[in-house]
Amino acid sequence: MQIGFIGLGVMGAPMAANLIAAGHTVHLHRVKESTEHLVEAGGHRAGSAADAAKEADVVILMLPDTPDVEEVLFGTDGVAGALRPGALVIDMSSISPVATRSFAERITGAGGGYLDAPVSGGDVGARAGTLTILAGGTTAAFERATPLLEVLGATITHVGDVGAGQTAKVANQIIVALTIQAVAEGLTFAGAAGVDPAVVREALMGGFASSRILEVHGQRMVDHNYDPGFRIRLHRKDLGLALGSARAMDLPLPHTASAHEFMNAAIAQGLGEADHSALHRVLGNAAGRAAK
Template sequence: MKIGFIGLGVMGRPMAGHLIAGGHELFVHRVKPVSQHLVDAGANPVDSAREAAAAADVVILMVPDTPDVEAVLFGPDGVAEGIKSGSLVIDMSSISPVATKTFAARLAEKGVDYLDAPVSGGEVGAKNAALTIMVGGSEAAFERALPLFQLMGKNITRVGGVGDGQTAKVANQIIVGLTIEAVAEAMLFAKQAGADPAKVREALMGGFASSRILELHGERMVKRTFDPGFRIRLHRKDLALALDAARALEVALPNTAATAQLMNAALALGDGDKDHSALIRTLETMAGASAD
């Protein structure tokens, strides 16, 4: 396929690389030195999202937030100015389910199909083509996109109609955020009680508390390796989406709200661009505990 790929960040770069390796022709916007290897591998650089859309049959977005998606799609020189009827837009960003439905409706007026397909798995999953992909949209559009998803991920589920993929991703981020916070509390508790957090984590990995987050993020907390796989500021954005939706639905999400506040504190302490496992640093500061 001819694919316009917009969003060559930490996640987008390896995802685009897998599509090129799968034999697809990519048109990429905003190539920086860190993504030059994609051009070297055969991607075609273009000067705007409009040009990427005009050259492609499928446009994939992987950008940070709802306003970014709206700007890429409908801003000056955006996708909507260049896209052809019969094309498909796949938004793999994590954004508002409500805005997603609005974007899809606007593109449907141009005869363009739309899938929301946010991902989970972080940088490791993106590099290993092992992402979990949660998809909202029509069955026909999903079947059209499935060969592309299979190059980037392993657990691929059509959840339902447009917006349902984003709803699933918000639910995912609630679970991940609250579990990271729980692991951070446990590691802090162990340390302050005089136990070796590394040994405590090792013991817990063999019990009912075992999880991928205890395994991976618990190790980051023990080793103090907080280079971002997924930044705290982006996870805070996802929890804000959850709380905005909960307010509209009149649903209480008390622990989501508490974790979002801890992430606000992490940003205030200058940790917004660290990995979300660095939330333990915020708890350490609150406890007056020694940090790194």
């Protein structure tokens, strides 16, 4: 299949690599020095979003935020102006559900199809092709995308109409943020009480507190290894989407607001580019025991 892939960051680069390895022709936009290996592996360099889209049956986006998606789709040399009739746009970024519905309407009006399919699983899942994918769109669009999504993910769910995938992803980000905060607080408490957090983590992995976050991010906290991963500034963006949507529905999300403030503190301490497990370091700093 001819695929345009736009956005080659921590998540996008390994996702594109998996599509290339699966035998697809992948037109890559935003190739940098760190992603030249994708061209060496058989990907095709595209000078613009339009160049990536013009020969593509499917265009996949993996971008940081709502304005980035809008610019790539509808800006100068954007996807919409070069999209082949009937081509499918799959947005795997994590962005506003409201904006997603607007973008889908515009792409559909231009003769294309649209699926929002944000992911969970971090860089580990992106490399392994085991992401959780939350899809919103028509049944026809989902069925058409499924063979590609199966290259990228292990758990793929058609959540509902356009925007439903983004709504599910926002819910995911709420749960992940609060769980990371809980793990960070628990391990910080153990260390402050004079008990080895590594031993506590290992013990808790056999009990009711066990979780994928305790397993992966708990280990990052024990090791003080906060390389992305998923950057705190991007997770804060997702919680901002949650809080904005909640305000529109008059829905209280008090613990989400707390986690958002926690991430504000992390960014104020210069940790915006660190993995979200670095919330553990914020607690260490607050306790006067800055992480190494």
